[in-house]
Each structure stands twice: as structure tokens, then as C-alpha cells.
Amino acid sequence: MSPQHHPSNDVLTGYVAGALEPGFGLVVAAHVEVCTHCRAGVGAFEAASGAALEALPPEKVGDDALSKVLERLNDAPKPEAKPDTRPFVERLSLKPKKWVAPGVWVAGVNTPHAPQNRVYLLSVAAGGLTARHEHTGAEFCTVLSGAYRDELGLFAAGDFAAAESDLNHQPIVQSDEACVCLFATEGRLKPQGWLGRLAFAYADV
Numbered sequence: 001m002s003p004q005h006h007p008s009n010d011v012l013t014g015y016v017a018g019a020l021e022p023g024f025g026l027v028v029a030a031h032v033e034v035c036t037h038c039r040a041g042v043g044a045f046e047a048a049s050g051a052a053l054e055a056l057p058p059e060k061v062g063d064d065a066l067s068k069v070l071e072r073l074n075d076a077p078k079p080e081a082k083p084d085t086r087p088f089v090e091r092l093s094l095k096p097k098k099w100v101a102p103g104v105w106v107a108g109v110n111t112p113h114a115p116q117n118r119v120y121l122l123s124v125a126a127g128g129l130t131a132r133h134e135h136t137g138a139e140f141c142t143v144l145s146g147a148y149r150d151e152l153g154l155f156a157a158g159d160f161a162a163a164e165s166d167l168n169h170q171p172i173v174q175s176d177e178a179c180v181c182l183f184a185t186e187g188r189l190k191p192q193g194w195l196g197r198l199a200f201a202y203a204d205v
């Protein structure tokens with residue numbers, strides 16, 4: 001099934017222009033890679049701004065957009081290699097998994113070139129519940145597998161969600177398999193309740 005929740009036009013244009021923080025760009029790239037609708041949107045923005053962009057150093061968003069974002073996050077650009085066709089999650093440079101509650105693990109994504117971006121994978125087992133929390137800054141999320149539901153609707157593999165700082169929500173996993181999401185956040189999450197505080201402090205998110 002194709003994704004039902006997409007980044008806004010503002011987010012997509014920022015992505016095309018390379019104006020997003022690399023960690024946030026990575027989360028958008030994870031969505032664009034599996035969304036024909038947004039890939040078409042990216043193409044349209046590129047065409048519309050082609051003349052303006054031509055004046056800038058080449059930073060074309062194409063099939064290799066994801067590897068470019070990953071390069072910005074990781075090491076210096078490598079010599080041209082053949083396209084990396086591994087599944088998205090295997091192309092990320094992950095810190096060790098930390099189990100923070102039964103059925104819940106977190107793994108930070110290494111972003112040495114964007115240390116201020118907090119990027120991480122969160123996996124919650126089937127039927128699992130995350131801690132109710134409030135956001136102190138923006139958050140982007142792309143579902144990589146499984147599905148969850150919160151006050152904003154059902155989010156399944158490929159879906160993109162952007163949370164503003166006033167969102168207070170408690171996602172609940174809806175799938176039979178674990179729900180794995182890629183997050184980028186600015187600011188810290190403010191979990192409510194002692195278990196949430198303990199888990200989030202331990203996970204360093």
C-alpha cells in the first residue's frame with residue numbers, strides 16, 4: 001500500500017533545496033524513497049526551480065538523494081560507487097540497540113556531521129504502548145515497518161509524520177509485527193509519568 005501521510009509542500013521544497021537539517025532530511029528521504037506521489041512532487045519542484053537551481057552548485061535530488069543525505073551525515077563523500085540497494089534500515093550507521101522497556105528498543109543513528117540532530121530508530125513490539133509525551137521541538141518520523149495509531153490517525157510503513165512542539169501524544173502499535181520508526185527531533189522529549197521519564201533518560205532521546 002502506498003503511504004497515506006506525506007510531508008507538507010514546505011518540507012518537500014526544503015528537502016529539494018537541501019535546506020533541512022541533515023537528520024530531518026534523512027527522515028524525509030526515507031519517505032520519498034517509497035512514495036511515488038512525493039517523488040513526483042520532488043521532480044516538479046526541481047523542474048519549477050530548475051533555472052534558479054542551475055545557478056547553484058550541483059546538488060540534484062535524484063535516485064541517489066538518499067545516499068547524498070547519508071554522506072552528509074556520515075563521512076566525507078566517497079568516490080563514485082555503484083548504488084547501494086540494501087534496505088533503508090541497513091544503510092544507516094546505528095549505535096547499539098538499547099532496550100528501554102519490555103518490547104521496546106531504541107538505537108541512535110550516527111550523525112557525526114550533524115551532532116545537534118537527534119536521529120534514532122524506535123522499535124515497539126506488537127500491542128506495545130509508548131510513553132505519553134510532549135514535544136519541546138519539531139519532530140519528523142517515517143514508519144519503516146509495522147504501524148501505529150495516535151490522536152492524528154493510523155500511520156503504516158512509509159507514512160511520514162511531523163509533530164510540532166505542542167503535540168502531546170501516545171502512539172499505540174497496531175500491527176502484528178513490531179513497529180519500527182525513524183525519528184529526527186530537535187529539543188528533548190518530555191515524557192509523562194515516572195516509567196516514561198526513566199525509559200527516555202536511559203535511551204538518551
Ligand SMILES: [Zn+2]
Nearest residue numbers: 006035037038
Ligand atoms: Zn509522500
